[in-house]
Amino acid sequence: MNITRIRPLPRRDGTTPALPSTRAAVMSLRPDIPMLCLRPAKACREAARFVAAFPGHVLYAVKCNPDEAVLRALAAGGIRHFDAASISEVRLVRRLFPDAHIHFMHPVKARSAIREAYAQHGVRDFVLDSPEELAKIVEETGHARDLRLMVRMALAKGEARLDLSGKFGAPAQTTVALLRDCAAVAKTGLAFHVGSQCCDPTAWERALAQADTIIRTAGIDLDVLDVGGGFPVSYPDMRPPPLGAFMAAIRRGVARMALPAGCTLWCEPGRALVAACQSLVVQVQGRRGDMLFINDGVYGTLSDAGALGFCYPCRLIKAAGASHGALHPFGFYGPTCDSLDRMEGPFPLPDDIAEGDWIEIGQMGAYGACLRTEFNGFDHILRVEVGEPATGHAMEHKTTDHRAA
Numbered sequence: 080m081n082i083t084r085i086r087p088l089p090r091r092d093g094t095t096p097a098l099p100s101t102r103a104a105v106m107s108l109r110p111d112i113p114m115l116c117l118r119p120a121k122a123c124r125e126a127a128r129f130v131a132a133f134p135g136h137v138l139y140a141v142k143c144n145p146d147e148a149v150l151r152a153l154a155a156g157g158i159r160h161f162d163a164a165s166i167s168e169v170r171l172v173r174r175l176f177p178d179a180h181i182h183f184m185h186p187v188k189a190r191s192a193i194r195e196a197y198a199q200h201g202v203r204d205f206v207l208d209s210p211e212e213l214a215k216i217v218e219e220t221g222h223a224r225d226l227r228l229m230v231r232m233a234l235a236k237g238e239a240r241l242d243l244s245g246k247f248g249a250p251a252q253t254t255v256a257l258l259r260d261c262a263a264v265a266k267t268g269l270a271f272h273v274g275s276q277c278c279d280p281t282a283w284e285r286a287l288a289q290a291d292t293i294i295r296t297a298g299i300d301l302d303v304l305d306v307g308g309g310f311p312v313s314y315p316d317m318r319p320p321p322l323g324a325f326m327a328a329i330r331r332g333v334a335r336m337a338l339p340a341g342c343t344l345w346c347e348p349g350r351a352l353v354a355a356c357q358s359l360v361v362q363v364q365g366r367r368g369d370m371l372f373i374n375d376g377v378y379g380t381l382s383d384a385g386a387l388g389f390c391y392p393c394r395l396i397k398a399a400g401a402s403h404g405a406l407h408p409f410g411f412y413g414p415t416c417d418s419l420d421r422m423e424g425p426f427p428l429p430d431d432i433a434e435g436d437w438i439e440i441g442q443m444g445a446y447g448a449c450l451r452t453e454f455n456g457f458d459h460i461l462r463v464e465v466g467e468p469a470t471g472h473a474m475e476h477k478t479t480d481h482r483a484a
C-alpha cells in the first residue's frame with residue numbers, strides 16, 4: 080500500500096514541535112487524497128484504561144490495526160500480549176517487541192506458520208477448534224511439551240454487530256473432547272468470541288455459563304479462560320454501555336464458575352483499544368443533491384461503511400470561509416467506478432458543504448486503513464500524527480467546529 084507518512088519537522092533546537100490539530104494539518108497540506116490522522120496518546124490511554132479494568136491479561140488483536148505507531152502506543156499503555164492470526168502478524172510483533180507474549184489465535188493455520196511461530200518466534204500458545212488442527216500443531220512443533228493449547232468453542236449467534244460464530248468454534252461435544260485431548264499433551268485453555276461490536280454485556284455472562292458446563296463435563300484442569308474480543312465503542316447510531324458494565328458482567332459470570340485457583344483470564348480486544356485513535360480526512364470532489372462524492376470509500380478506508388452500514392461521526396472542515404449551514408443527512412459515494420462503492424450513512428453535515436471541502440470522519444482506528452485495497456488506482460494515502468483535541472470526544476458535533484479557523 081502506498082502511504083506517505085508526514086512527520087512534524089524537528090525544531091532548530093532539536094526538540095519536537097507539538098503535534099498539530101487536524102484542522103491545522105488540513106490547512107497546511109490541503110490534501111486531495113485521503114489523510115489518516117493518528118492520535119498515539121489516545122491509543123496509549125485506551126490501552127491503559129483497559130489493562131486497569133480487566134482482571135487478567137489483555138491480548139491486543141493485531142488485525143484490527145497493525146500500524147507500528149499504534150502498536151508502540153498500545154505497548155506504552157501497558158499491552159504486553161498480542162493476538163496474532165497470521166505469520167506476518169507474528170513476525171511484526173516479534174520485530175517490534177522482542178519480549179512480548181504472542182498468541183497464535185487463528186483456528187486454522189498454515190503448517191509453515193505453526194513451524195515458524197514455534198521455532199523462530201517463541202510462540203507457545205495456539206488456538207484450535209478441530210482434531211485435525213490439534214494433530215497439525217502437535218506434528219509441526221515436533222510433539223513439543225511446552226505448548227498451551229486453546230480450544231475455541233462456538234457460541235450461538237448473538238447480538239453483536241458482526242457475528243463471528245459461523246466460521247470458527249467447535250460445538251459443545253467436540254469442545255469437551257478437544258479439551259481432554261489437549262490436556263493429555265499440554266496446558267489447556269478455553270476461548271470464545273461473542274462477535275465484534277457486541278453491545279450487550281450479558282452476552283459474556285451467557286458465554287461463560289456455556290463455558291462452565293463444558294469445563295465441568297470435560298473434567299480437566301483449565302489453565303486459561305479467554306473471553307475474546309468484541310468490546311464495543313460508540314458510533315453515532317450506537318451508544319453501548321460503558322466498559323465497566325462489560326467488566327462487571329465478566330466478573331459476575333466468572334464468579335459463578337468453579338475455575339481452578341491457578342486459572343488465568345485473558346481477553347482479546349481490538350476495536351475497543353484503537354477505534355478512537357485514528358480519524359480520516361476526506362475531500363469532497365463533487366456533490367449531487369444529498370450525495371457527496373468523496374476521495375475514499377469501501378475499497379479504501381471506509382469498508383465497514385459500505386455493506387455493513389457503519390455510521391461514523393463526521394465534521395466539516397471548510398476549504399474557505401465559514402459554514403453557516405444547518406445539519407443535513409448526507410450519503411457518500413467512494414472514488415472507484417463500482418456502484419457498490421456507496422455509503423448510506425446517514426452522515427449529518429452542514430448543508431452548505433461543497434466541492435473542495437474536507438470532512439473529518441472519526442472512530443476510524445479499527446478495521447479502517449488495514450482493509451484498504453489498490454482497486455482502481457486509489458491506493459495513495461497520507462498519514463499524519465495529530466494532537467488530541469483539548470476537550471471531550473474528538474468528533475462530537477459542536478457548532479464552533481464548522482467555523483473556519
Ligand SMILES: *Cc1c(COP(=O)(O)O)cnc(C)c1O
Nearest residue numbers: 140275308309310347348349350
Ligand atoms: C477479530 C478478533 C478479535 C478482535 O475483535 P474486536 O471485535 O475488534 O474486539 C479478537 N479475537 C479474535 C479471535 C478475532 O478474530
